[in-house]
Amino acid sequence: MDATEIGLWGVPLAVLGGAIRVSTPFIFVSLGEAITERSGRINLGLEGTLVFGAMTAYAVAVMTGSPWLGLLAAAAAGLCFGLFHGWICKFRGVNDIAIGIALMLFGSGLAFFFGKPFIRPSAPDLPAIPFGGWSDIPQVQAALNVNVLFLIGAALAVFLWWAFRNTRAGLILRVVGDSSDAARAMGLNPNTVRLIATGIGGALAGIGGAYLSLYYPGSWTEGISSGQGLMAVALVIFARWNPLGCFAAALLFGGAGALGPALQSVGVTQGYYLFYAAPYILTLVIMIATSSPSRSLAGAPGELSITK
Amino acid sequence: MSDRGKKALGVETIGMSMRFGAFTALDDVSIKVPAGSFHALLGENGAGKSTLVKCIMGFYHPTTGDILVDGREVTIASPKDASALGLGMVYQHFTLVPSLTGAENLVISREKVPGIIDWRKERAALAQFMERMPFKLPLDVKVAELAAGEKQKLEIIKQLYLGRSFLVLDEPTSVLTPGEAQEVLGLVRGMTKAGDLTVLMISHKFHEVTAFADDITVLRKGRLTGTGKVLELSHKKMAAMMIGDQPIAALDSRAPVPVGARRILTVKALKAPDRTGLKTINIGELDVKSGEIVGVAGISGNGQKEFLEVLAGQRTRDAGDVLVKGSPYGASRAEARTLNVRFIPEEPLRNACAPRMTVAENMAFRTFDLNEAGKPISWIRMSAIRDYATRLVEQFKVKTASLASPISSLSGGNVQRAVLARELTGEVDLLIVSNPCFGLDFSAVAEIRARIMKARNAGAAVLLMSEDLDELLELSDRIFVMSDGALVYETPIAQASVQTIGEHMAGHH
Numbered sequence: 071m072d073a074t075e076i077g078l079w080g081v082p083l084a085v086l087g088g089a090i091r092v093s094t095p096f097i098f099v100s101l102g103e104a105i106t107e108r109s110g111r112i113n114l115g116l117e118g119t120l121v122f123g124a125m126t127a128y129a130v131a132v133m134t135g136s137p138w139l140g141l142l143a144a145a146a147a148g149l150c151f152g153l154f155h156g157w158i159c160k161f162r163g164v165n166d167i168a169i170g171i172a173l174m175l176f177g178s179g180l181a182f183f184f185g186k187p188f189i190r191p192s193a194p195d196l197p198a199i200p201f202g203g204w205s206d207i208p209q210v211q212a213a214l215n216v217n218v219l220f221l222i223g224a225a226l227a228v229f230l231w232w233a234f235r236n237t238r239a240g241l242i243l244r245v246v247g248d249s250s251d252a253a254r255a256m257g258l259n260p261n262t263v264r265l266i267a268t269g270i271g272g273a274l275a276g277i278g279g280a281y282l283s284l285y286y287p288g289s290w291t292e293g294i295s296s297g298q299g300l301m302a303v304a305l306v307i308f309a310r311w312n313p314l315g316c317f318a319a320a321l322l323f324g325g326a327g328a329l330g331p332a333l334q335s336v337g338v339t340q341g342y343y344l345f346y347a348a349p350y351i352l353t354l355v356i357m358i359a360t361s362s363p364s365r366s367l368a369g370a371p372g373e374l375s376i377t378k
Numbered sequence: 379m380s381d382r383g384k385k386a387l388g389v390e391t392i393g394m395s396m397r398f399g400a401f402t403a404l405d406d407v408s409i410k411v412p413a414g415s416f417h418a419l420l421g422e423n424g425a426g427k428s429t430l431v432k433c434i435m436g437f438y439h440p441t442t443g444d445i446l447v448d449g450r451e452v453t454i455a456s457p458k459d460a461s462a463l464g465l466g467m468v469y470q471h472f473t474l475v476p477s478l479t480g481a482e483n484l485v486i487s488r489e490k491v492p493g494i495i496d497w498r499k500e501r502a503a504l505a506q507f508m509e510r511m512p513f514k515l516p517l518d519v520k521v522a523e524l525a526a527g528e529k530q531k532l533e534i535i536k537q538l539y540l541g542r543s544f545l546v547l548d549e550p551t552s553v554l555t556p557g558e559a560q561e562v563l564g565l566v567r568g569m570t571k572a573g574d575l576t577v578l579m580i581s582h583k584f585h586e587v588t589a590f591a592d593d594i595t596v597l598r599k600g601r602l603t604g605t606g607k608v609l610e611l612s613h614k615k616m617a618a619m620m621i622g623d624q625p626i627a628a629l630d631s632r633a634p635v636p637v638g639a640r641r642i643l644t645v646k647a648l649k650a651p652d653r654t655g656l657k658t659i660n661i662g663e664l665d666v667k668s669g670e671i672v673g674v675a676g677i678s679g680n681g682q683k684e685f686l687e688v689l690a691g692q693r694t695r696d697a698g699d700v701l702v703k704g705s706p707y708g709a710s711r712a713e714a715r716t717l718n719v720r721f722i723p724e725e726p727l728r729n730a731c732a733p734r735m736t737v738a739e740n741m742a743f744r745t746f747d748l749n750e751a752g753k754p755i756s757w758i759r760m761s762a763i764r765d766y767a768t769r770l771v772e773q774f775k776v777k778t779a780s781l782a783s784p785i786s787s788l789s790g791g792n793v794q795r796a797v798l799a800r801e802l803t804g805e806v807d808l809l810i811v812s813n814p815c816f817g818l819d820f821s822a823v824a825e826i827r828a829r830i831m832k833a834r835n836a837g838a839a840v841l842l843m844s845e846d847l848d849e850l851l852e853l854s855d856r857i858f859v860m861s862d863g864a865l866v867y868e869t870p871i872a873q874a875s876v877q878t879i880g881e882h883m884a885g886h887h
Contacts, residue, residue, distance in 0.1 A: 237494050241478070241486040248477045255473045256487055257458065372476060 080209055080336050087213025088328015089321045090220055091286050095120065095278035096320035097223035099302035100309065101230060102274030104316050107306055109267035110247040110373030111159060114170030116275040117299030118177020119151045123279025125181035128290035131193035137284045140193065144280035145273045151177060152272020156265035166375060188290050196285045219281050230313035243267060247371035275299065301353050308356045310369040326352045386576040387448055387464055387544040388413035389434065394443030396429050403429040405600045413448070414573040418591035419580045420620055423819040426600040427580050431546050435467050436460040466542030468533045470549045476522035480532050483521060484539050511535060512565040526677060527558030534566065547579040551586060555677050556847055556880040563590045584613045596620055620820065627825040633835045635855060639667040642808045642839035648698030650688050652681055652863060658696065659684050659863035671840040673854030675847055677883050681863035682843045686812050690721055702808055718807035722814055726797040733786035737778050738767035740785045741800045774799035791822035798826060802833055809833055812843045827853060847876060861885045
């Protein structure tokens, strides 16, 4: 069987499969960013962390032969980037957005520098679970071949959503993000909480990077991220800092990203490049649609510099 | 949450002094607050009230002096020590976290919170605790959605929940309606009478002190200037203890509004989105005549701020007309200039000044590009700006180190004086004022009110929005009440009653 036999049904199927495949890095980066932003800081450096995580994961996987070690190394690298951001931002007069941009460039540059020797060799992939075994249509099988990281990401979103209200750590995070003064009055140190939150956010972004190089697209190239880390930051705002919203928004963005290739596969030959731009257009449209000149964002953490 | 909260604590300071370098903030102050009493601490801004309280609460370490709790000498090295002893403080600004619910706020403020919160158990415990409290509050609503009075109650409840039995209340009613203030203080008063609680309240509202407190202590310039039983003191005596013998600007007597006075400001069917964008404010009809002060009362957050922002040009309107002397007014600089509209917003440093520019530059905002004849000029002369500012600074008694210091370095009262100087100089036909005296001390308040009254008597139409009902009653010729985005009640001053106004403010009509 080939694409023509299931006809246009191939498009939604490919979009669904693409949504699952493409969304995973968005899920991890946006959940990480949601944690960081809920603590009252914004880390734009996650784009750099994502790229560096992708390179680290690939390099370690090539050298050790284990994708899981690669994943761990990427998370560790992301943690370091996050902690660095969190540490610098505690000083007076330091702007978290400026530091984020610096770290974004620094992370990408460092990844390109160390990643040069790893462009050629191939690394083992992260495993996927074939949920499509019940069907004998290859498109269905391909679409439902779900990577474990996607499942972990989905579980993490639910866990964070629960944890933000039902754990001490979650409540403390929200207190710090909403009011530094209230946090200090409670004897909490906002800087420490933010340091940890930014560190965790970085580690999750590193894992997102590992997925990029170890599963889809599945190799290390310098253009591997193409701005996904930045889009994930926009996505958190769109999702109103809600982890479940982040998950849904990541699926939406993933699906939009899969639109171009899906149209191409059913034989649309003209203008499909326009659909490759779908995620970017979607980002813009969503940002415009959800903002308003006369009211501030509902649900925004009070200490966040971009919404203050 | 402990059951120690059942017994009130007595607190005493002996010879408390606090020096910051060469400056003495507190000089040998001894006060005694017996267990189960309601004690009021009076004084002007900078009199040392908050320094004293901060020493008791462990934020400051007094240079000399001792603290006794229940007759025993104690060392309070940090706020933690204070809370361990059962001393708590309710601040003037809220310390609750707005995006958390009441229940979440209470639980997270506890010393020991389990890693995973069992909400069913916590809710049950909270419900049980609330049964013993005189306050009734919805705990499952986000704090941001509570009214100011409810927030204040929640602040007090939080302290009691944490097992504190000696409470410092820092101007607890400054954000409440008269009705809410009565209720909150009445309930607190009840708890002190029952011997569950001791209260030390910082206040400058004499009528509250008289109605609720047992004893008072008065501070001035860091010294204790008086103390006694409330029953034995008149307001006049209290005021004398507070301000000493410095002169207070007297209010001009009110000139009668001339019959057939010209309508200056007319607002018709004005609609604008509020802060959240979910509700709209809707001003049916309002006009202000020359030579009268029209007051707008209301609890903060009922649309007064948005209404003011529309008039000031800080917020766009959806529909309706704003006319000044019959011509449409869009708050542009040119319109304000030709129609003589002046504006004294609240938080003047934020809304009426460029904080880092100098005092002289800020005072020249209205006139820097005009010459003496009021014609536009192409070259700005710094010397003219300086001369102008020198004159105004002297006339309005603005205390500043120099004309070249940034206006943000001035005290609140002096920033307000500088803005007043800028706005009240020259011809004023319409003056729009909002909370002009918020956070200012006695003499500054008296002076600013006198200036507003003077402008009115000189023929300006004044629209005065204030959260301080006493201020409105003192200055206004007519009072409107704003509630839920609309003007719901109007009364001439002669028939105004605090009771009725308060009920409309609370939206009970």
